Amino acid sequence: MLYFSKLRIIFVSTFTLFFILFASSNIFKSSNDFLDKKINLGLDLQGGSYLLLEIDNRPVVEQKLQNLTITLRNYFKEKNIRINNLKLQNQKLLFSVEDQFKQIILDVFNDKESDFNPYYQRFKSHQLDIVEENNIFIVNFSKQGIIELKTSSQDQALEIVRRRIDEIGTNEPNILKRGNDRILVELPGLDDPMRIKSLLGKTANLTFRFVTNNSEDSFGTEKLKYEDSTEESMVSKRIILSGDNLLDAQPRMNNETNETVVSFTLDRVGAKRFGKATSTGIGKQLAIVLDGKIISAPVIRDTIASGSGQISGGFTFQSATDLALLLRSGALPAPLNIIEERTVGPDLGQDSIKAGIIALIIGFILVIAFIFVKYKIFGLITNFALIINLFLLVGVLTIFEATLTLPGIAGIILTVGMAVDANVLIFERIKEELKNEKNNLIAFDSGYTKSRTAILDANITTLLAAIILFFMGSGPIKGFSLTLGIGIFTTLFSVYFIARLLTVLYISKNKEKEGLI
């Protein structure tokens, strides 16, 4: 255990210098791109917002089943089968048919080539399940059908969330999928997430529909509340235009009324439909409905063929800006709920860094002072290895551009406390060996050899704990497991290469000295 070849000495020194170089690039700015790496600070240290959003897919399921009612009716009408008592209930579609058609219905639903019940090769399952109970057919989404639906609405929602956040222009947002119905948003440097929260909380489903007094409307009607009052109006379910038809939306000042409005431009299809609706509907009220509430319902005075228009509704400049932003970035497929939020202000982050560094320095000084008093010259060696260990740890974190969190700093301090353990094990063992062995070289050699299994076992157990934490923990805790885990490797390196090398150099010069340790 005591022999070091020249080659190995060179290798160890180069390796160590390499990491020290990277560690120092956190402080000094390097012109070299390769070297110009920095440890990322976690949201708890640099300040920022962490939001976990959950997609509420129930309205999507309902909407899909609602659409299915029409398809279903038409499909079987062609086959001269009447669908009776068709209704939507608890996210299920119920209907009945005359007895002689029952088998046909089941065949159609279970046909792998079925037009309206897609078969997933991947899952070996249909999109919809059908069962018959007391002469009533019950149709609902199969397990796989729900998975497909969730995945696709998550994809869409992710895209819209990204667009909305990009529009606001925060720096380096992190937007990720979690599970199949969640989206994680990390916004570094943002200390007030109020605006983003309110923007993400809106579905922004915009429709233009006629106000009607005729409840016999063939598309059906519904009663909707106004955004800014308790008044209600009867609105047709027929959608003239939707947010999908918008090309652009901007906040504007209307010079005539001195009111802030949102002006919009429509695509070709939208412009045509808007033109037609405004020409046939002169004198009627056109309701502008956002997320189930009427923003305003102006009376149509002229045909608008230009494909552009304005929405008014008592906006402030801020609310008009936000509405325009929402309309530009598109509607979410389903409402989002913020189920977890963690926001740290930048000054608390600064304070945490300061406290963490002070604790590190004090902890470090206490440990090296204790070790020096205890082991003298070998204490110096241990302490030198400990300093190298810190550089290695920071160097590794830098190379991987890992994220450092406040618990991560605690992990580094804890590593300092536990890192000396390996050297202590070795030195205590050497002391024991020296009681029976007068030759320093032999005693040191067997001290290193005999302590090895204990050191490995001890470190592997800590590593196991760190690995579990890494996979189970979130955010800041992950940072802790990262520094603790990497710390184990850098500790073993610094003990077996740095400290051992120095020990070898020292005892080879003091072979004959008694009471060496």
Next chain:
Amino acid sequence: MIAFNRYYNHFNIVSITLVVISLLFLVFKGLNYGIDFKGGTLIELRSNDSKINVSSLRDNLSQMNLGDVSVKNFGNEKDFLVKFENNNNKNVIEDIKINLDKSFGNNFSFRRVENVGPKVSAELLKSGVIAISVALVLMLIYIWIRFEWQFSLGAILALFHDVIVTLGLFSLLELEINLSIIAAILTIVGYSMNDTVVIFDRVRENLRKYSDIKIYELTNISINETLSRTLITSITTLLALLSIFFFGGEILKGFSLAMIFGVVFGTYSSIYIANTILVRLRVSQKTILKEDE
């Protein structure tokens, strides 16, 4: 040499009593879960006005229909920690901001806001329990592979002791259990294991060396031989932890405190639980020679 073995029986009774008392506390008093596991909202506020104190802040907030509001100083006189349970108001933070600005002038800065919904908190609690269980099982398996089952049992009982007594102390002192405490407990598991393994390693070595010494004596020799290492490592680890506790800021206080308890219990349990199990299971040279064949 210190005769640790003379007190094996005494300290076994002490350990069992501690575990039973801790379990009673955990069952009847329960743990003080933070918002990570209970759900709810936490706000850390800093005021510029020295006239604002806990009771004036509490009076003000309790008029806001937030349910059960807890207001405490956080580290110093001008920092406050406000906690309340989940409510349905999505804009609750905004409302509090407006209310505080109105009542106290623009004297508060919001340093930290955390809001955990009921679904997430249930998941976090579940994954915390799973993490600790997985850790215990993995340690059990690891020691089983490296040693004989008697050692594995001793080590795992020591771990259970450490985890239960640390949690019991948290229950007694009504300290908050949050995500960082779970991290602390897992680290304690690792540390306690580390300590136990070093002594076990020596016990095994001595079992091979001396065939005529009974395990009762042999564990004592092993403990004494490794004692200075056990103490030095505990001291350096405690120095690091005390430094985090006193200088690392309020957020790390609970974490470092749990770790300090854990290191003390872990050191104790390696000596007085893990080894006594070996004695009680009458481990002898034969036990490990089977392994060597």
